[in-house]
Amino acid sequence: MEAAILNFFQWFWNLFGLWDAIWSWFQPLWPLVWALLRIVAILVPLILGIAWLPYFERKVIAYMHVRIGPNRVGPAGFLQPIADGLKLLFKEIIVPAKANKRLYLLGPILAIAPALVAWAVVPFAEGFVLADIDAGMLFILATTSIGIYGIIVSGWASNSKYPFLGAMRASAQMISYEIAMGMALITVLMVSNSLNLSDIVRAQEEGRFARMGLDFLSWNFLPLLPMFLVYFISGVAETNRAPFDVVEGESEIVAGHMIEYSGMAFALFFLAEYGNMILVSFLASIFFLGGWLSPVGFLPDGHLWLAAKVSFLLFCFLWFRATFPRYRYDQIMRLGWKVFVPLAFVWILVVGLWMMSPFNIWQ
Amino acid sequence: MEFTTFVFYVLGAILLFAALATITARNPVHAALFLVLAFFSAAGLWLLLQAEFLAIVLIMVYVGAVMVLFLFVVMMLDIDIARLRHRFWSYLPLGGMIGLLMVAEMALVLSGKYFSAEALPGQAMPEGYSNTKELGRLLFTEYVYPFELASVILLVGIIAAIMLTLRSRKDTKYPRVSEQLAVRRDERVRLVKMAAEKEAPAEESQPGGQ
Structure with a gap:
């Protein structure tokens, strides 16, 4: 890939006979440029995905409600995100008089930055990853745990009641579910014997069922089924999506931490939320659904499989929102601390004993 | 100057600035956020030492959990800064002495034979380490x-x-979740059969009256 792009540049500049002159001063900069190119190649599709996910959300929920949904801008309303984006761009960003101005403007940035940073270690196909680091899973846990600062800082800096209540709810909820999430991932780490996300996918390629050609039965979701559910439900809670959206519960605290924000500052929270949804879907696919692996032996692996799994999980996010009523706050806390955390502890023990027993299926 | 040395100095400068700002910031929330910045820079320094596990765990545990709870508490407190500054000068000698003591202790440890640069293992790590x-x-x-x-x-x-x-207070009410889950429809809903329309009371209306 890298060589092909370099060859293209060489061919292009050789048309003018300038390649040697350019390369002599450009060579030390090339690693930087190459890294930037790869970052852009990840972020541009991601931002487009974030822009159109709300459109699909509105469409999916509309059809579940037997409505039509957005249908004015473009064919079947397909250009709605562009109209929404333009509208938000042209709106004024209002800073409340009593707000702490610097932190108020820092809040949305703190929300979106971790949501984008985590993509550095996400593998899209064999070898297609920005940073193939050994501590990838730790990196993911660390970056997703700082996303909460955006909510807390913006909630506090707004200097108003509802945002502050939203920030309080957010800090309690997200910390609780982070624990369950981390515990669920410990079982994945145990069975795949690695923290590297690519290695975790490769570990799901092997097993008794994979040798029979039924690869999808040897993915992590089957032996770790409770942990898959814990991870995905915690992911829904971690992204503050319905039915766990008490952080911004429109009917109680009228959008919580983002109530004072307008224009692009508000849009950044929106982008962060949808970016986190896509991230959680990617991670659940990589950790439990075999990443880019094909479900059956006779079909080739590839990034399209990952896209299909991610699309299904994203659809689940929208489905939950259309189906479930919002949890009460004490029920959310109970689910996190009294159900998921003990369940994860027990399952770590079970997996440990399983791996030591003669029935170990991961060797 | 090597590139890593440059990164070290940049991170070190940010770390020192953030640490100073933590203790000089007037607003406790600002102070806590500067402490977060200090943790980040420290994690960057550890990454330069190739201690990626410690660096990421520092961010995960301290930034992701401890400081969030810290902020949570600091934001809820109604801190009166004037009262905090009260008798600042009378406490200063004691605080300064404790600070000097800590500097002396750290100097003793760092100048000892285990922490000198020669005692550290070489930077070259085998492939796949x-x-x-x-x-x-x-x-x-x-x-x-x-x-x-x-x-x-x-x-x-x-x-x-x-x-x-x-x-535990005696008058605190807790939901009994098992009871709530075991509830049946009949305990909550009573279906009453009644006619859809009430029959209008018979009036002695006289056609064409008025």
């Missing part, structure tokens, strides 16, 4: 007893913290 794996192996083989002891102490700490803050 995983910091995380090595740390785990050491913790669960050579240092397994201290490790288990530390975890037991932590567990005691958790239980003690809960016991200290647990105040």
Whole structure:
């Protein structure tokens, strides 16, 4: 890939006979440029995905409600995100008089930055990853745990009641579910014997069922089924999506931490939320659904499989929102601390004993 | 100057600035956020030392959990800055002495033979060396007893913290979740059969009256 792009540049500049002159001063900069190119190649599709996910959300929920949904801008309303984006761009960003101005403007940035940073270690196909680091899973846990600062800082800096209540709810909820999430991932780490996300996918390629050609039965979701559910439900809670959206519960605290924000500052929270949804879907696919692996032996692996799994999980996010009523706050806390955390502890023990027993299926 | 040296100085400068700002910031929330910045820079320095596990865990534990709770508490407090500054000068000599003592202790430790640059292992690590794996192996083989002891102490700490803050009042109402889950429709809903329309009371209306 890298060589092909370099060859293209060489061919292009050789048309003018300038390649040697350019390369002599450009060579030390090339690693930087190459890294930037790869970052852009990840972020541009991601931002487009974030822009159109709300459109699909509105469409999916509309059809579940037997409505039509957005249908004015473009064919079947397909250009709605562009109209929404333009509208938000042209709106004024209002800073409340009593707000702490610097932190108020820092809040949305703190929300979106971790949501984008985590993509550095996400593998899209064999070898297609920005940073193939050994501590990838730790990196993911660390970056997703700082996303909460955006909510807390913006909630506090707004200097108003509802945002502050939203920030309080957010800090309690997200910390609780982070624990369950981390515990669920410990079982994945145990069975795949690695923290590297690519290695975790490769570990799901092997097993008794994979040798029979039924690869999808040897993915992590089957032996770790409770942990898959814990991870995905915690992911829904971690992204503050319905039915766990008490952080911004429109009917109680009228959008919580983002109530004072307008224009692009508000849009950044929106982008962060949808970016986190896509991230959680990617991670659940990589950790439990075999990443880019094909479900059956006779079909080739590839990034399209990952896209299909991610699309299904994203659809689940929208489905939950259309189906479930919002949890009460004490029920959310109970689910996190009294159900998921003990369940994860027990399952770590079970997996440990399983791996030591003669029935170990991961060797 | 090598590039890593440059990065070291940049991170070091940010770290020192953030640490200073933590103790000089007037607003406690700002101070806590500067402490977060200090943790980030420290994690960057550890990454330069190729201690990626420690660096990421520093961010995960301190930035992701401890400081969030810290902020949570600081934001809820109504801190009166004038009262905090009260008798600042009378406390300064004591505080300064403790600070000097800490500097002296750290100087003693850092100038000792175990922490000098020569005592550190060479930077060259074999191919495929995983910091995380090595740390785990050491913790669960050579240092397994201290490790288990530390975890037991932590567990005691958790239980003690809960016991200290647990105040049960007699008039507190708790939902009984098992009862709530076991509830049947008949206990909550009563279906009443009634006619869709009420029959209008018979009036003695006289056609064409008025």
